[in-house]
Amino acid sequence: MTEFPLDPGARFPDLDLPDHTGRLRRLSDVAGGDPVALICSRGWWCPKEQRYLRELTAVQDEFEVAYARIVVVSIDAPEVQSSFRAGLGARFVFLSDSERRWLDRLGLLEHTDTTHRPYRPMGFTLFPDLTIHAVYPGYWYWGRATMEELRADMRTISRAIRDAWEPG
Amino acid sequence: MTEHGARLCWDGHRLEVGEASVGRCFFADARCFHGARVTPAWAHVCALPDEAARMPFDQPEVQQVRRDALAWWIPLLGDALVCLSTLALDEVHYGGAVTVARRADAFTDDPFARLFGGTIVETDLFAAVDPPPGPVLERYAGAPWPGGRF
Numbered sequence: 238m239t240e241f242p243l244d245p246g247a248r249f250p251d252l253d254l255p256d257h258t259g260r261l262r263r264l265s266d267v268a269g270g271d272p273v274a275l276i277c278s279r280g281w282w283c284p285k286e287q288r289y290l291r292e293l294t295a296v297q298d299e300f301e302v303a304y305a306r307i308v309v310v311s312i313d314a315p316e317v318q319s320s321f322r323a324g325l326g327a328r329f330v331f332l333s334d335s336e337r338r339w340l341d342r343l344g345l346l347e348h349t350d351t352t353h354r355p356y357r358p359m360g361f362t363l364f365p366d367l368t369i370h371a372v373y374p375g376y377w378y379w380g381r382a383t384m385e386e387l388r389a390d391m392r393t394i395s396r397a398i399r400d401a402w403e404p405g
Numbered sequence: 406m407t408e409h410g411a412r413l414c415w416d417g418h419r420l421e422v423g424e425a426s427v428g429r430c431f432f433a434d435a436r437c438f439h440g441a442r443v444t445p446a447w448a449h450v451c452a453l454p455d456e457a458a459r460m461p462f463d464q465p466e467v468q469q470v471r472r473d474a475l476a477w478w479i480p481l482l483g484d485a486l487v488c489l490s491t492l493a494l495d496e497v498h499y500g501g502a503v504t505v506a507r508r509a510d511a512f513t514d515d516p517f518a519r520l521f522g523g524t525i526v527e528t529d530l531f532a533a534v535d536p537p538p539g540p541v542l543e544r545y546a547g548a549p550w551p552g553g554r555f
Contacts, residue, residue, distance in 0.1 A: 258480050260535070267538045270554035301472070301541040304555065308538075319480055328475040330538045399555065 239344025243359075249275065249367040252310065252339055257318040257331040264308065265367060267330050271304045272394040273363040274387050277345055277356040277375070278311040281321040285358065285378050286311075294327045296384045301328070305391045310334055312355050362390035370394055410493065410549045411435040413503070413530075417454040420503075422530055429454045431492035431500045434552030440532035443487045443505070448531065449512040451523040452492050452501025458521055459498040462491075462543060462550075466520060467499050471541040471550060473516040478504075479536045485511045488534040489551075496547035505531040 241250050252264040264275070276293065278286045293307055300307050307329035311318065318331040334340055340356060347357045358375035360382045371390050373382040382390070396402050414421045416428030422438060431452065452458065460467060471491075479486060487505040494500040502517035505528065515523055537551035544553045 258483050258536075260484070262535065266535060269538065271540075301475075301539050304540050304544070306538055323477065323480070326476070328472055328539070328541075 240342045243343065243369065243372060245369050245371060247369050249361060249363055249369055251367060252332060254332040254334055254339065255315050257315050257322050259315040262332065267308055268306055268365050268367065270365045271306050272365060272391050273306045273308055275361045275363055276309045277359045278309050279347060279350065279355040279358055280311050280313045280353055281317055289381055290325055290327065292384055294325045296387065297327065297329055303391065308332060310356060312337060312340065312353065362387065362394065364394055365398060410552055411438045413492065415450055415452055415454065417524065420448060420450065420526060420528055420530060429456060431494060432549050433492055433503060434490035434549050436534045436552055437488040437490050437531050442529050443507065443531060443533055444529045446487050446505050446507055446528055446531060447509040448526050448528045449504045449515050449523045450501065450526060451515060451517040451521050453521050459494055459500050461497055462499045468541055470516045470520060475539060475541065478516050481514060482506055482511055486536060487531050491550045493547050493549040
């Protein structure tokens with residue numbers, strides 16, 4: 238069960254978790270007024286996560302110049318995330334829920350993995366105020382947001398929030 | 406303080422903040438001067454007093470050094486990091502960068518030193534600012550990275 242409805246139009250909780258350097262961060266501060274692609278990840282060991290996060294790393298250049306964020310949440314410890322991030326060549330923020338403080342509250346426990354008890358591989362695209370734009374269930378790998386879907390969502394959110402989207 | 410940030414001046418030996426400062430003056434992320442000042446702290450000033458030491462913010466090497474800051478420089482500093490800012494000269498030009506840390510020996514790998522050489526000075530001017538999660542470019546022309554938000 239979840240304390241929070243994680244549906245489009247609802248507000249995603251303002252997670253307070255250490256980042257990959259161990260520094261406590263709030264999701265809203267990391268968003269910093271920009272749209273967010275929030276990716277829940279099983280962890281570094283999962284081949285699907287390794288593949289998917291390489292996709293995100295490949296698209297990070299676009300997020301960085303388009304004033305948007307990629308944020309990954311997993312149960313890996315900060316030092317593990319930091320190593321994984323460095324290996325990927327990622328520059329985006331990882332948030333560590335190694336104590337699983339938010340996992341159960343969000344109702345995102347991956348029930349089939351009783352060894353790691355990780356997050357389900359869900360994805361959310363968020364407005365800067367953390368209102369959910371779209372939800373991607375993530376199972377079977379094909380359930381994850383493609384990079385084209387993330388681009389389309391960032392475009393839709395940016396169009397809604399940025400001044401002077403249309404010329405003139 | 407202006408829309409371009411806080412005025413920070415550097416004569417090659419001393420850092421000063423404010424209108425009466427001497428030396429070459431830049432604009433730095435204003436958040437670095439809000440709140441409690443961190444002491445002891447050291448600033449690695451990767452900027453030169455020479456007015457000719459400048460380059461456009463849009464140069465690829467200025468983009469890349471900021472990518473490096475996000476990728477590994479900030480994680481490498483860890484808890485030692487106090488704040489960092491690029492140093493803007495005007496709406497177009499990058500004049501350098503300053504990284505402030507709680508240790509004087511933290512700056513060996515500073516990627517900003519690739520652009521302009523660095524000098525370490527002890528300082529009590531700077532407040533702690535959370536490290537940036539992005540972007541890699543300034544938000545408004547002349548607004549020193551990583552400051553500001555839309």
